[in-house]
Each structure stands twice: as C-alpha cells, then as structure tokens.
Amino acid sequence: MNQSIGNPVNRVEDARLLTGQGKYIDDIGTPANTAHAAILRSTYPHAEIVSIDTAEAEQEPGVKAVITGEQIKQYMKPFSVGVSAPVKYYPIAIDKVRYVGEPVAVVLAKNRYIAEDALGKIKVKYEAQKPIVDIEQSLEPDAPLLHENVGSNIANHRTFDYGEVDEAFEEADHIIKHKYNFPKYSATPVETYGILANYENSEDRYTINANFHGPFIIQAVMAQALGIPGNKLRIIVPKDIGGSYGIKAGAFPYMVLLAIASRIASCPVKWIEDRQEHLSASSSGTDRVTYIEAAVKNSGKVTGVRMKMIDNVGAYIRAPEPACLYRTHANSTGAYDIPNLHIEAIATMTNKLPTGLIRGYGGQELYFPLERLMQRVAKELDKDPADVIRENLIKKHQFPYKTASGGMYDSGDYERGFELALETGKYTEFRKKQQEARKKGKIFGVGLANIVEPSGSNMGYITVALTPEERASSLPKSGCAEAATVSMDPTGSVNVRISTTPSGQGHETVAAQIISDVLGISMEKVNVVAELDTSTSAWSIASGSYSSRFASLGSSAVFYAAHKVRSKVFKIAAHQLQVEEKELDLKGGSIFVKNDPDKKYSLKRAVGTAHWNPLALPEGMEPGIYETYYYTAKNTEPPDDQDLINSSVTYGFVSDLVTVEIDPDTADVEIIDYVTIHDAGKLLNPKIVDGQIYGGLAHGLGGALYEELAYDEKGQFLTGSFMDYLCPTAPEMPKVTIKHIETPSPITPLGAKGLGEGNTMSAPVAVANAVSDALSPYNIEIDTLPLSPNYIWGLLSESEIYQNQKEVNA
CATH class of the missing domain: 3.30.365.10 (Aldehyde oxidase/xanthine dehydrogenase, molybdopterin binding domain)
Structure with missing residues (x-):
C-alpha cells in the first residue's frame, strides 16, 4: 500500500472554497415560480394565541400565501419524541407560544422583501401567561406549566446506580460537594439555516434541499410527522455546508414547516435564515x-x-x-x-x-x-x-x-x-x-x-432515557452504521460517495487518502462525492456529521468499501494471470505476483475488463466495479x-x-x-x-x-x-x-x-x-x-x- 494516511496532506476541498466555487444551499438554482418565505415570530415568551388576522397581509401585492399553525396542523402530526411525556411539538405555534422567536405565521411572496413587509400587516392578539426561565424554579409544584397535558414541566426523569455508592460515601474520609451552573450558548456558523422545499402533487412527494447535517434518523421523524412513507420524503444536502457544529440538526422543524407551506401554496418555497432568527430561534446547547x-x-x-x-x-x-x-x-x-x-x-x-x-x-x-x-x-x-x-x-x-x-x-x-x-x-x-x-x-x-x-x-444510548421496562416494549436500538460507495469507471478513475455530510472537517481529503492507499493510485484520480440524497445515496439512520464520527466510522466505511473493490480487481487479475489471489500485491497501478514481479496485470486493465469484457470475468462475477459497504462497530450494543x-x-x-x-x-x-x-x-x-x-x-x-x-x-x-x-x-x-x-x-x-x-x-x-x-x-x-x-x-x-x-x- 501507499502511505498517504498519517501524512499532513493538503485539503482537496480548499481549491474550490478559496476560489468562490463552493456549492452551498443558497447557490442551488431557484426554480421558476419559487415563493420566498418570511416568518412572523412571537415577541411573547408565554401566551395564548387568541386570534390571527392575516387578511391585510394577504392583500399585499406579490404575496402568494399567509400560513398559520392551524393550516400546518392539517397536514401533519406532532413530531415524535424519545421520552414518555406526551409533549406535542409542531414547527409552528398552534394555540400557544412558548418562547420568544417561536414561529406564528409564514408569509410566502415573490421575493423576501415583500414577504418581510407583509409580516407587519399580520395582526396577532395574545393573552399573556406567566413565563418560567429558571431551571430549578421550573420544577416547583406551583411553577407555570408550559404543556398542561403533561402535568409538569419535567420531560424526562431517570435515576441510575452503579456499584456500591452508599458504601463508598459511608467509608469516605471526606465528602466534598458543590453546585454548578452551566450557561445556554450556541454555535454561530457563517452559513445559517437554508431550505428549498417543493411538494410534487403528481407524486405526492416532498423534496427538500437543506443544509441539514443529520443524524438521518430525523428523516424518519419528519416522514412520520408528515404521515408519509420514507421514500416520499427526499432530502438533498449540498456538498458544502458553511459550518454547523451540531446546530444544523435543528433545521428539521423548518424543513417540515416549509415543505407543508409548499404544498399549501402549490409552488417551491425558499427560506434563508437571518442572523437574528438564528440566535433566537434555531437551536442551542442546554x-x-x-x-x-x-x-x-x-x-x-x-x-x-x-x-x-x-x-x-x-x-x-x-x-x-x-x-x-x-x-x-x-x-x-x-x-x-x-x-x-x-x-x-x-x-x-x-x-x-x-x-x-x-x-x-x-x-x-x-x-x-x-x-x-x-x-x-x-x-x-x-x-x-x-x-x-x-x-x-x-x-x-x-x-x-x-x-x-x-x-x-x-x-x-x-x-x-x-x-x-x-x-x-x-x-x-x-x-x-x-x-x-x-x-x-x-x-x-x-x-x-x-x-x-x-x-x-x-x-x-438515547434509549437510556427510557426505563428497561419501557425499552422492552419496542425494537432494541444499537449500532452506529455508516455507509460509503466506491466505484471505478472504465478509465480506472474512482468515485467515492460518502454520507457523512461534512461541514468543513475535510472528509473528502481523508476519503481520497484512504482510497489512494488501498487501491495504490494517486489522490488526483479520486473524486469524492459529499452530497447526500436520501433517494440515491447509501445511508443509514445514523448517517451524518456529528459525534466526531467520520474518523471512527465514516473512514472505516470508506476503507472497507475500497477493500471490496480491491478484492474484486484482485479476483479479475488472478483469473487472468492464473494464480491465487493471495499471491498478488498492488503497487503503482499494477497488480503483480509477489514472487514474480514481472508477471503483472494493470489495475486499469482489470477495471476495463469488468466494464468492456464481462464475459472474461471469473464465473459468477457481476460486471462493473461498484461496491457499497455499511460499517458498524461491534461494541455498540x-x-x-x-x-x-x-x-x-x-x-x-x-x-x-x-x-x-x-x-x-x-x-x-x-x-x-x-x-x-x-x-x-x-x-x-x-x-x-x-x-x-x-x-x-x-x-x-x-x-x-x-x-x-x-x-x-x-x-x-x-x-x-x-x-x-x-x-x-x-x-x-x-x-x-x-x-x-x-x-x-x-x-x-x-x-x-x-x-x-x-x-x-x-x-x-x-x-x-x-x-x-x-x-x-x-x-x-x-x-x-x-x-x-x-x-x-x-x-x-x-x-x-x-x-x-x-x-x-x-
């Protein structure tokens, strides 16, 4: 093998990024008749919505639709949550607002300027309720309730004991304790949320382009909320995401909101979040x-x-x-x-x-x-x-x-x-x-x-939020599966498709390094496709860019997919050279016999055989070079x-x-x-x-x-x-x-x-x-x-x- 892995190789992504040729969500072509969205947000932290008057906004020239929570509710169910508390969460307020910045209405217009202007024409009447922001006060019996049907503000509560805790404290020479407070803060990527959603009535299918980075279990959460099969919700993530740091997982409510808006308005809908929206209403750490x-x-x-x-x-x-x-x-x-x-x-x-x-x-x-x-x-x-x-x-x-x-x-x-x-x-x-x-x-x-x-x-791990008894009533969850596809075209060059939705971490570079090492070719011959398309990519519910998972999981999927390709071309070469596969090695674009280096078969020829002369392949081998590998670690039970x-x-x-x-x-x-x-x-x-x-x-x-x-x-x-x-x-x-x-x-x-x-x-x-x-x-x-x-x-x-x-x- 070559030795690219472990070396400080320059990033292959940087050439396009430094020359302004990156492909971000706002660079995607806007289809004809696309409506641009602006979102009216609550200025109250806690209030009942008494009424929403959209009549004046709807009369604004250039406005295509004004959509409220009651309309959105007709097309979806609340998002499922991983706890037993019956919290009902929609991407827009239905009858009550619960934080400053919560969406209350969406205006669709022929451009963003008109949509923003129309927001001021919407009249919302609120009945203010007492808010609660202090963590410990929210637990008090007399605290204002955010969700009356839950009965308290507690969404999840579990207790765990491991080892002999009481004995350890009884035998201690000192018991040292304190209370600590950690603040709520966020990430501020250069690129905010961006979404282009389109409902296709002829196929009853939603297609959403978004800078969503996963985890793609959320695709199932969105499909379930929309009440559709997973293959009717197509999510396409561009190859470039201008930073995320986890925050863009929180784009999914807006993806559903704008997908339904597209359905109601019968046109594609585009929305690019502004910075104030991002700080007040995107997502944050706890x-x-x-x-x-x-x-x-x-x-x-x-x-x-x-x-x-x-x-x-x-x-x-x-x-x-x-x-x-x-x-x-x-x-x-x-x-x-x-x-x-x-x-x-x-x-x-x-x-x-x-x-x-x-x-x-x-x-x-x-x-x-x-x-x-x-x-x-x-x-x-x-x-x-x-x-x-x-x-x-x-x-x-x-x-x-x-x-x-x-x-x-x-x-x-x-x-x-x-x-x-x-x-x-x-x-x-x-x-x-x-x-x-x-x-x-x-x-x-x-x-x-x-x-x-x-x-x-x-x-x-997320199912630890449930008791063992609650977990026993559903399908066990485990693993960390990630997928990669490696293919070689008739000229011997390589395409690698990854599903880790990078947001600046250099996944393309490292994937190319791995391919270079495993297949003995230069990195220049490797093209890494970082876009993820849930209708065409190999992916799993764990796919995405989070949990620092590329080095441990994404790279492993690429490595094993490359080895599947390596194994196939070795089989082809062994068949042509009339030797056993174990006798072969690969270097400098040639597959050769270890004990007789002059006896060799070029990698390009082996690949060409798979494409141009499939009848010359070993018995039972499929034509072409196209291998996908799903990797999961064995220690994730x-x-x-x-x-x-x-x-x-x-x-x-x-x-x-x-x-x-x-x-x-x-x-x-x-x-x-x-x-x-x-x-x-x-x-x-x-x-x-x-x-x-x-x-x-x-x-x-x-x-x-x-x-x-x-x-x-x-x-x-x-x-x-x-x-x-x-x-x-x-x-x-x-x-x-x-x-x-x-x-x-x-x-x-x-x-x-x-x-x-x-x-x-x-x-x-x-x-x-x-x-x-x-x-x-x-x-x-x-x-x-x-x-x-x-x-x-x-x-x-x-x-x-x-x-x-x-x-x-x-």
Missing part, C-alpha cells in the same frame, strides 16, 4: 444545573460520585433530546477510575429556545462540574491539583477500561498525556512565578482539565436491563493546561498560554487534525469567556445580535501549543478515533479552573460561566479579602 458530590479518601482518591443533573431543554423537548443528558452517559466519570456512581438526570422545559445538538454535546456540561470538583478536592485536602489528578487517572494497564456506567474505553495512556501537558506548560515553574507575582499584587492562575472525548455515537451502555465507539483523551492573568483594574481575563495534548488514536491527517483542534478550542473559549444566550426573568431574549452575543474572533485566540500521543484504537480498522470536539468540552472548565485558582487567595469560587469582566468584577467587589488588600496597597 443550560444545566449540576449538584455533585464526591466520596474522597485522605490520599485524594475519589471512590464514588453522586450527580444530579438538570437540563433545560427549552420550550419543547424535540429530537434528539434528551440526548444531551445521555450522550456522555458511558463516560460520566471522565478520565478517572471511579467505580461507584449515582446519577439523577432530569430534563425540564422552560420558556426558552429549544435545545439540540451542539459541538461537544453534553461534554462541556458534564466536565464543568466534574473537573471543578477535582480542583475543589485538592483545595479542601490542601493538595496540589496535579497530585489529585494523578491519584485518580485511569492507568495504562487498565485498558481496555470499563466504566461504572458501562462504557468501554478502547485504548489510552492518560498518565503520559497529562505529564506531557504539565511538562509542556512548565507547570512547576509557573507555580513558583505565581507565588512571586502574588506578592506584587498580580492575579495569576493555572488551570488543568483532563477529559475523555467520545466519538461515534451508539444509537442505542443496546443498553442492558441494568442500564449499562457503551454509548460511543471510541474514546480519545485531552489534557489541557491554561495559564491566565486577571487585570485588577478591568477584571479582564487574559490567557497567557494554552497547552492541549490529544490522543485520538492514529491520526489520519495531522494538518486537518490541528485545524479541528483550533476550531474546537475557539468554540470552547467562547463558552468560557464570552457566549451566553441570555434571557431576563420575564423570558425576554437579550442577545439577539452580535452586538450582545459575543463570539471570539482571531485576535481573541491565545497562544496555543498542540501536541499528540497516539494509542491506536483496536476497534477501528485504521486505529483512528474521533477528534475536533475535545477542546469544546475541556476549555470552559480549564479556563474556569485557572480563574478560580487565580482568585483563590480572595476565597472566590467559580461555579458558573461565562467569565466576563462584569461577572469577575462583581466577585472581586464582594470579596472582603480583596477589598482590604486594595486598601492596604493604596
């Missing part, structure tokens, strides 16, 4: 309250953990929620050897934007309290945080390591990665400098975070009756060290240095890997320092533009040092694990640990994010120690 406590020995060893996690899923629980609660279920104890675990998981609904997939999905919410707790253990035991971490890290000899909740960590050397972070970040030296700096009134801190990065979701679940295929490791200085005059946090060590198994393309790490880190730093989808206590949305919703840009990125170790996964054929979400999970808590460390002389504890100057200034203002020190220094 905000979470976590109560966490640890049973700790005098040595710093944690023997048991109890967690109560309360997720705010927003106004409606919608697919794939409550997955944020359970996506990290198998790795709930992170990188630590903690044998006893209790989890209480609650998903509650409030008058906020509904939540969904986001980069790091559930990881940032999990690791914020877990890693903050580790630092708190060190503080209460008067130990160095590094020593507490060493005491608890899973050791190399323990791999493969089974977690208390059923996860199977496939490989790793966490101690090596952690020590490399300490060495690279000069941890011991910084501690000495910190002591000197504090004497001069400077506020320095260092933060550590060690996290496990799961990749390749086991589709069975359904949850058992004890709720044990290996919720991901592979598990990487990230160790971060961050140093900060806080300006005493402005309370601004400056990151001095950021060191991040990654173990993602075999690196398929180091150049792409480092690009993904930078992106994940930027997203994580946004959550740590800047980003929050903020609401006031009355449910009004406060951060509807980039003037209020702050995102890090290039100047805000600190100095970053990236290093790698490689412990190949025994699960995947290439030894690869997913990567790209790790720092989104680790950065918020790494920075929080550093800031908390910096402020520790003033007895200040960080238990929420983001760490804005206003927030830190408030903490310093309330610290008697800090104020007294200021007076002394003055």
Whole structure:
C-alpha cells in the first residue's frame, strides 16, 4: 500500500472554497415560480394565541400565501419524541407560544422583501401567561406549566446506580460537594439555516434541499410527522455546508414547516435564515444545573460520585433530546477510575429556545462540574491539583477500561498525556512565578482539565432515557452504521460517495487518502462525492456529521468499501494471470505476483475488463466495479436491563493546561498560554487534525469567556445580535501549543478515533479552573460561566479579602 494516511496532506476541498466555487444551499438554482418565505415570530415568551388576522397581509401585492399553525396542523402530526411525556411539538405555534422567536405565521411572496413587509400587516392578539426561565424554579409544584397535558414541566426523569455508592460515601474520609451552573450558548456558523422545499402533487412527494447535517434518523421523524412513507420524503444536502457544529440538526422543524407551506401554496418555497432568527430561534446547547458530590479518601482518591443533573431543554423537548443528558452517559466519570456512581438526570422545559445538538454535546456540561470538583478536592485536602489528578487517572494497564456506567474505553495512556501537558506548560515553574507575582499584587492562575472525548455515537444510548421496562416494549436500538460507495469507471478513475455530510472537517481529503492507499493510485484520480440524497445515496439512520464520527466510522466505511473493490480487481487479475489471489500485491497501478514481479496485470486493465469484457470475468462475477459497504462497530450494543451502555465507539483523551492573568483594574481575563495534548488514536491527517483542534478550542473559549444566550426573568431574549452575543474572533485566540500521543484504537480498522470536539468540552472548565485558582487567595469560587469582566468584577467587589488588600496597597 501507499502511505498517504498519517501524512499532513493538503485539503482537496480548499481549491474550490478559496476560489468562490463552493456549492452551498443558497447557490442551488431557484426554480421558476419559487415563493420566498418570511416568518412572523412571537415577541411573547408565554401566551395564548387568541386570534390571527392575516387578511391585510394577504392583500399585499406579490404575496402568494399567509400560513398559520392551524393550516400546518392539517397536514401533519406532532413530531415524535424519545421520552414518555406526551409533549406535542409542531414547527409552528398552534394555540400557544412558548418562547420568544417561536414561529406564528409564514408569509410566502415573490421575493423576501415583500414577504418581510407583509409580516407587519399580520395582526396577532395574545393573552399573556406567566413565563418560567429558571431551571430549578421550573420544577416547583406551583411553577407555570408550559404543556398542561403533561402535568409538569419535567420531560424526562431517570435515576441510575452503579456499584456500591452508599458504601463508598459511608467509608469516605471526606465528602466534598458543590453546585454548578452551566450557561445556554450556541454555535454561530457563517452559513445559517437554508431550505428549498417543493411538494410534487403528481407524486405526492416532498423534496427538500437543506443544509441539514443529520443524524438521518430525523428523516424518519419528519416522514412520520408528515404521515408519509420514507421514500416520499427526499432530502438533498449540498456538498458544502458553511459550518454547523451540531446546530444544523435543528433545521428539521423548518424543513417540515416549509415543505407543508409548499404544498399549501402549490409552488417551491425558499427560506434563508437571518442572523437574528438564528440566535433566537434555531437551536442551542442546554443550560444545566449540576449538584455533585464526591466520596474522597485522605490520599485524594475519589471512590464514588453522586450527580444530579438538570437540563433545560427549552420550550419543547424535540429530537434528539434528551440526548444531551445521555450522550456522555458511558463516560460520566471522565478520565478517572471511579467505580461507584449515582446519577439523577432530569430534563425540564422552560420558556426558552429549544435545545439540540451542539459541538461537544453534553461534554462541556458534564466536565464543568466534574473537573471543578477535582480542583475543589485538592483545595479542601490542601493538595496540589496535579497530585489529585494523578491519584485518580485511569492507568495504562487498565485498558481496555470499563466504566461504572458501562462504557468501554478502547485504548489510552492518560498518565503520559497529562505529564506531557504539565511538562509542556512548565507547570512547576509557573507555580513558583505565581507565588512571586502574588506578592506584587498580580492575579495569576493555572488551570488543568483532563477529559475523555467520545466519538461515534451508539444509537442505542438515547434509549437510556427510557426505563428497561419501557425499552422492552419496542425494537432494541444499537449500532452506529455508516455507509460509503466506491466505484471505478472504465478509465480506472474512482468515485467515492460518502454520507457523512461534512461541514468543513475535510472528509473528502481523508476519503481520497484512504482510497489512494488501498487501491495504490494517486489522490488526483479520486473524486469524492459529499452530497447526500436520501433517494440515491447509501445511508443509514445514523448517517451524518456529528459525534466526531467520520474518523471512527465514516473512514472505516470508506476503507472497507475500497477493500471490496480491491478484492474484486484482485479476483479479475488472478483469473487472468492464473494464480491465487493471495499471491498478488498492488503497487503503482499494477497488480503483480509477489514472487514474480514481472508477471503483472494493470489495475486499469482489470477495471476495463469488468466494464468492456464481462464475459472474461471469473464465473459468477457481476460486471462493473461498484461496491457499497455499511460499517458498524461491534461494541455498540443496546443498553442492558441494568442500564449499562457503551454509548460511543471510541474514546480519545485531552489534557489541557491554561495559564491566565486577571487585570485588577478591568477584571479582564487574559490567557497567557494554552497547552492541549490529544490522543485520538492514529491520526489520519495531522494538518486537518490541528485545524479541528483550533476550531474546537475557539468554540470552547467562547463558552468560557464570552457566549451566553441570555434571557431576563420575564423570558425576554437579550442577545439577539452580535452586538450582545459575543463570539471570539482571531485576535481573541491565545497562544496555543498542540501536541499528540497516539494509542491506536483496536476497534477501528485504521486505529483512528474521533477528534475536533475535545477542546469544546475541556476549555470552559480549564479556563474556569485557572480563574478560580487565580482568585483563590480572595476565597472566590467559580461555579458558573461565562467569565466576563462584569461577572469577575462583581466577585472581586464582594470579596472582603480583596477589598482590604486594595486598601492596604493604596
């Protein structure tokens, strides 16, 4: 084989992207007679809809239709949800609005300008109800109800016990606990939602072009809601998606809304979301309250953990929620050897934007309290945080390591990665400098975070939201299937069709590298087709771009499909050369006999035979070269009756060290240095890997320092533009040092694990640990994010120690 995999090959996608030849959703040709949509949205967080008067809007010149929830309801059923609570969710308000930004009516016009103008002509009469936005208050018996038929605001509630939790706490030398709050924030891709929907009356079929990235189980959810067979809902995803970070999974309600609008108006419908709509009404990560406590020995060893996690899923629980609660279920104890675990998981609904997939999905919410707790253990035991971490890290000899909740960590050397972070970040030296700096009134801190990065979701994990008894009444769910098709044309060039809907991660490049290695041809001869068409592509319910699944699953499907092609051309060559297949090898475009290299048969000739001379093929062989492979890992079984679940295929490791200085005059946090060590198994393309790490880190730093989808206590949305919703840009990125170790996964054929979400999970808590460390002389504890100057200034203002020190220094 060639050796393209593992090398920093330039991305093949970049030529078209850098020259303006990318094919995004708004680049798709608009059919004749297409109506452009604008959406009227609620300005109330919680209100009954008394009436909607659309008459004046309908009379506007150029308006084709004005559509309300009552009309949409005639063509669909509520979306199915993965919980037993009977929450009815439609893509538009029917009789009640439950968050600011919820769709109330859709105007279709000959252009967007007319449609937007007509929105102002619609008269909606509301009867306001009391809103609820606070997570814990939503659980109170007297809290305002969002869904009266449910009877409470709780959408899902489960409790899990693994190991001997009570015994661990009874035998503990210390019980250390705290409450942590994680904020609601989002992703801000360059390209917002975009949809072109068309209902074809002659075939009773919906065709939707959208920058939806999966998971494609949602296709079934949409078809079920529309009351049609799956083959009557065709979804086409363009080869280029301008970023997603999970958020574009949330496009599916709008896909259904506009598909029905197309049916009502009898014309294609196009809608491109604007930025304000995206921030207020697309999707977001969950905000979470976590109560966490640890049973700790005098040595710093944690023997048991109890967690109560309360997720705010927003106004409606919608697919794939409550997955944020359970996506990290198998790795709930992170990188630590903690044998006893209790989890209480609650998903509650409030008058906020509904939540969904986001980069790091559930990881940032999990690791914020877990890693903050580790630092708190060190503080209460008067130990160095590094020593507490060493005491608890899973050791190399323990791999493969089974977690208390059923996860199977496939490989790793966490101690090596952690020590490399300490060495690279000069941890011991910084501690000495910190002591000197504090004497001069400077506020320095260092933060550590060690996290496990799961990749390749086991589709069975979401069913942990149900009890074993509830699961037993339906078809078991498991696996992580991904598909790829490799074909060779009569000239010997290759087409590869993937179903992982990339949004900038470089899937095309890595797929071409794999084909080059397996088939012994140059990458220039490989064309990768990234568009997904549910009517023509090979795909599964798990297909899509999420859960860092390409490296572990998508690449594996490409690898095995390429080997099916390789096997076929070897059979053809063996038949022509009159030798056994095992005697053959492939190099430089030729198939040759290992012991007699002069005896060879060109790859192009073998392929040509399959196309041009099928009667010369071995007996029983089909003509042509066209092979599809569906890959699923064998370690992704359904949850058992004890709720044990290996919720991901592979598990990487990230160790971060961050140093900060806080300006005493402005309370601004400056990151001095950021060191991040990654173990993602075999690196398929180091150049792409480092690009993904930078992106994940930027997203994580946004959550740590800047980003929050903020609401006031009355449910009004406060951060509807980039003037209020702050995102890090290039100047805000600190100095970053990236290093790698490689412990190949025994699960995947290439030894690869997913990567790209790790720092989104680790950065918020790494920075929080550093800031908390910096402020520790003033007895200040960080238990929420983001760490804005206003927030830190408030903490310093309330610290008697800090104020007294200021007076002394003055």
